[in-house]
Amino acid sequence: MKLYAVIMAGGVGSRFWPRSKKKTPKQxxxxxxxxxxxxxxxNRLDGIVEKENIYIxxxxxxxxxxxxxxxxxxxNNIVExxxxxxxxxxxxxxxVLIQHKDPDAVTLVLPADHIIKGEKEFHDTLxxxxxxxxxxxxxxxxxxxxxxxxxxxxxxxxxxxxxxxxVFKVLTFAxxxxxxxxxxxxxxxxxxxxxxxxxxxxxxxxxxxxxxxxELYEGMMVVKDAIGKDGFQEVLTNVYGQLKKISIDYGIMxxxxxxxxxxxxxxxxxxxxxxxxxxxxxxxxxxxAKIGNIYTDMVTDSYxxxxxxxxxxxxxxxxIVIDNDDALLxxxxxxxxxxxxxxxYLKINKLTEYx
Amino acid sequence: MKLYAVIMAGGVGSRFWPRSKKKTPKQxxxxxxxxxxxxxxxNRLDGIVEKENIYIxxxxxxxxxxxxxxxxxxxNNIVExxxxxxxxxxxxxxxVLIQHKDPDAVTLVLPADHIIKGEKEFHDTLxxxxxxxxxxxxxxxxxxxxxxxxxxxxxxxxxxxxxxxxVFKVLTFAxxxxxxxxxxxxxxxxxxxxxxxxxxxxxxxxxxxxxxxxELYEGMMVVKDAIGKDGFQEVLTNVYGQLKKISIDYGIMxxxxxxxxxxxxxxxxxxxxxxxxxxxxxxxxxxxAKIGNIYTDMVTDSYxxxxxxxxxxxxxxxxIVIDNDDALLxxxxxxxxxxxxxxxYLKINKLTEYx
Numbered sequence: 001m002k003l004y005a006v007i008m009a010g011g012v013g014s015r016f017w018p019r020s021k022k023k024t025p026k027q028x029x030x031x032x033x034x035x036x037x038x039x040x041x042x043n044r045l046d047g048i049v050e051k052e053n054i055y056i057x058x059x060x061x062x063x064x065x066x067x068x069x070x071x072x073x074x075x076n077n078i079v080e081x082x083x084x085x086x087x088x089x090x091x092x093x094x095x096v097l098i099q100h101k102d103p104d105a106v107t108l109v110l111p112a113d114h115i116i117k118g119e120k121e122f123h124d125t126l127x128x129x130x131x132x133x134x135x136x137x138x139x140x141x142x143x144x145x146x147x148x149x150x151x152x153x154x155x156x157x158x159x160x161x162x163x164x165x166x167v168f169k170v171l172t173f174a175x176x177x178x179x180x181x182x183x184x185x186x187x188x189x190x191x192x193x194x195x196x197x198x199x200x201x202x203x204x205x206x207x208x209x210x211x212x213x214x215e216l217y218e219g220m221m222v223v224k225d226a227i228g229k230d231g232f233q234e235v236l237t238n239v240y241g242q243l244k245k246i247s248i249d250y251g252i253m254x255x256x257x258x259x260x261x262x263x264x265x266x267x268x269x270x271x272x273x274x275x276x277x278x279x280x281x282x283x284x285x286x287x288x289a290k291i292g293n294i295y296t297d298m299v300t301d302s303y304x305x306x307x308x309x310x311x312x313x314x315x316x317x318x319x320i321v322i323d324n325d326d327a328l329l330x331x332x333x334x335x336x337x338x339x340x341x342x343x344x345y346l347k348i349n350k351l352t353e354y355x
Numbered sequence: 356m357k358l359y360a361v362i363m364a365g366g367v368g369s370r371f372w373p374r375s376k377k378k379t380p381k382q383x384x385x386x387x388x389x390x391x392x393x394x395x396x397x398n399r400l401d402g403i404v405e406k407e408n409i410y411i412x413x414x415x416x417x418x419x420x421x422x423x424x425x426x427x428x429x430x431n432n433i434v435e436x437x438x439x440x441x442x443x444x445x446x447x448x449x450x451v452l453i454q455h456k457d458p459d460a461v462t463l464v465l466p467a468d469h470i471i472k473g474e475k476e477f478h479d480t481l482x483x484x485x486x487x488x489x490x491x492x493x494x495x496x497x498x499x500x501x502x503x504x505x506x507x508x509x510x511x512x513x514x515x516x517x518x519x520x521x522v523f524k525v526l527t528f529a530x531x532x533x534x535x536x537x538x539x540x541x542x543x544x545x546x547x548x549x550x551x552x553x554x555x556x557x558x559x560x561x562x563x564x565x566x567x568x569x570e571l572y573e574g575m576m577v578v579k580d581a582i583g584k585d586g587f588q589e590v591l592t593n594v595y596g597q598l599k600k601i602s603i604d605y606g607i608m609x610x611x612x613x614x615x616x617x618x619x620x621x622x623x624x625x626x627x628x629x630x631x632x633x634x635x636x637x638x639x640x641x642x643x644a645k646i647g648n649i650y651t652d653m654v655t656d657s658y659x660x661x662x663x664x665x666x667x668x669x670x671x672x673x674x675i676v677i678d679n680d681d682a683l684l685x686x687x688x689x690x691x692x693x694x695x696x697x698x699x700y701l702k703i704n705k706l707t708e709y710x
Binding site for chain 1: 372373648650652653661664665666667668669670671674676678681682683684685686687689690693694696697700706709
């Protein structure tokens with residue numbers, strides 16, 4: 001069994017404004033430590049996936065940044081989608097490319113911008129899932145045991161009785177719940193956070209796409225015929241032009257009869273907002289995470305990022321401050337989700353230079 | 356009667372960091388509208404003091420800025436103190452310079468960085484005070500009828516019965532009071548805010564200095580002999596080297612028997628902090644004063660100054676934000692007095708480039 005990885009790196013990360021911009025979305029930023037998130041995502045596969053088997057699916061504006069950050073990956077493995085068509089198309093494209101190279105490939109599908117703590121547990125989970133996916137021809141998702149009644153994640157319910165050596169049959173996918181529902185999910189014990197990480201054989205996911213998303217399948221067959229030929233990118237553009245924006249969850253996972261879940265017993269976060277960054281950061285005794293030359297007086301439980309400018313904060317708590325070259329964000333922590341509204345404002349007011 | 360003005364412009368304004376720096380203290384900043392505070396202070400004398408009779412007492416680091424901002428004043432009227440020695444020395448120096456030019460001069464002594472609303476009332480007050488000071492040889496202070504139990508100002512108590520056509524004999528000077536005392540002052544009706552503005556004949560204040568501060572007087576006589584001669588600045592430096600730092604309030608006003616008060620029935624503020632700037636600024640319907648390209652969402656009662664950088668603030672109230680080229684301040688409004696502690700921090704940590 002040979003493992004391949006597909007790293008999905010097309011997201012814009014508008015909730016990370018003003019650090020994330022079109023050219024520098026979240027996955028290309030150093031948010032924790034010395035590496036960018038996509039570098040961490042690739043490094044985290046050391047020992048289980050060969051570099052030449054790691055594929056990055058991205059877009060035109062981010063490609064240059066990715067090539068710079070990941071110089072050790074083969075150039076051909078950095079694949080540029082002509083337009084974003086959500087995860088189903090992205091996965092279809094990656095799967096035909098990988099199948100072309102290895103018809104028996106087992107692929108790990110991973111977002112580029114999540115944080116994981118506990119590398120050994122992560123590897124063990126991936127390897128166990130890959131073995132199951134290869135043998136049983138199933139689509140395996142990684143479900144994270146919920147730590148709190150989180151309303152920002154989707155959930156997956158399993159049939160606890162269907163235990164195939166710690167891999168479980170999935171009963172339902174649930175959208176982001178309200179708080180009361182999230183509490184119920186947490187208490188039930190059979191709901192897990194949908195991590196957006198998948199493990200399957202490339203041929204199996206393509207079979208499922210053929211069944212549930214025949215248009216995507218047909219498009220991808222056209223793409224497959226063009227692999228390695230002149231005009232590949234042109235064919236891809238034509239095919240993508242016909243595709244609808246559909247997520248793999250909606251298009252396949254919620255319909256397929258072959259969906260399984262493996263519990264991910266490692267630390268995980270999709271780092272969905274500055275609030276999540278605050279929570280995942282190391283803090284000082286006042287509960288502050290400070291990056292830069294920062295003076296604080298009567299300040300607690302705040303995330304202050306200002307690497308280029310001496311910054312003084314006085315008499316505030318639960319604050320997020322992000323000072324970038326051309327823009328400044330000051331936000332109450334519990335309003336971190338509202339940062340994405342700034343992007344709409346910038347669009348409407350034609351201030352695209354700040355996006 | 357010829358009027359002269361002495362504008363005291365030596366202050367550093369550490370509570371206005373990061374806009375005020377050593378070279379650009381509060382009086383040299385555009386805080387309200389298109390003019391700097393010292394330009395407003397000079398312009399406010401139009402019609403009652405001739406330009407050639409306006410003297411600015413400042414220091415080495417601020418002199419260039421003042422020359423640039425006040426090109427219409429005679430060069431010799433911008434006087435550089437070798438070191439700051441508080442207001443008594445500043446006033447002694449200005450008085451001998453003015454006496455040398457006009458032994459009968461009546462001088463208005465004014466801080467460079469106060470805000471006044473109601474120019475006609477201001478002029479009327481100054482002219483009435485000048486007439487009284489000239490005729491009665493008194494030292495006249497301007498007292499502002501208190502609008503609230505302010506603990507940030509000194510107070511002056513008058514003898515209401517001693518009414519010399521709306522100029523009153525002063526009973527006592529009171530330091531900044533605590534809140535309970537400030538309430539009592541407000542209710543008493545005979546306490547007024549000490550505006551730091553004085554009107555007197557130059558010869559009268561020099562006589563009082565001779566009586567109550569003989570060392571300062573002797574020093575100033577040495578300075579007087581050197582006026583117009585080579586080596587004046589050297590003599591000044593030697594004399595200033597011997598002087599103690601004493602305010603005119605402590606050195607003269609609290610001791611002299613000739614102290615009077617005229618009520619200033621115009622809008623006045625010493626603009627002592629960013630909080631005062633907020634209060635004096637025009638606000639939008641959310642109670643915000645915004646300077647720059649500022650996005651606000653769920654933000655009220657805040658002062659946001661960020662002229663060079665697109666700035667977004669979300670979910671906060673009663674905030675002060677000052678974004679300057681090399682430093683950023685974010686402060687709760689009721690903590691505006693604590694901004695000056697940043698200056699101590701910068702000194703201790705040898706971050707003088709930010710001062």
